[in-house]
Amino acid sequence: MNLTTKEREIIEWICDETEMQGFGDYIYFNEWDMNVYRGVIGSLIQKGACAIDEGCTNQKEGYMWLYLTDADLIKERESIKPTIQCNRQCDVNRKTLICESCGMDYNG
Secondary structure, three states: OOOOHHHHHHHHHHHOOOOOOOOEEEEEHHHOOHHHHHHHHHHHHHOOOEEEEEEEEEOOOOEEEEEEOOHHHHHHHHHHOOOOOOOOOOOEOOOOOEEOOOOOEOOO
């Protein structure tokens, strides 16, 4: 599947989830330029790469749950998915690899 740089950026975000199995994550509208990324997400959905879970989405509150649906992309991501997860079930920051709840450092 041909993906743009911005589409890959969204896929990287939703696939870098460290708290659960699978490939999905919240997209918080205040963290993304939704004037740009609304179209990017729409394109991913149209290509069959992703879908929105309406049960975990609240447009008024400003978030959506986006998850990967394309079998080939899932296989690709499974081959490179990190196995890092905080033993205390807290939230590992994707950029720093430090758990924001307990302070555990997963950098090394």
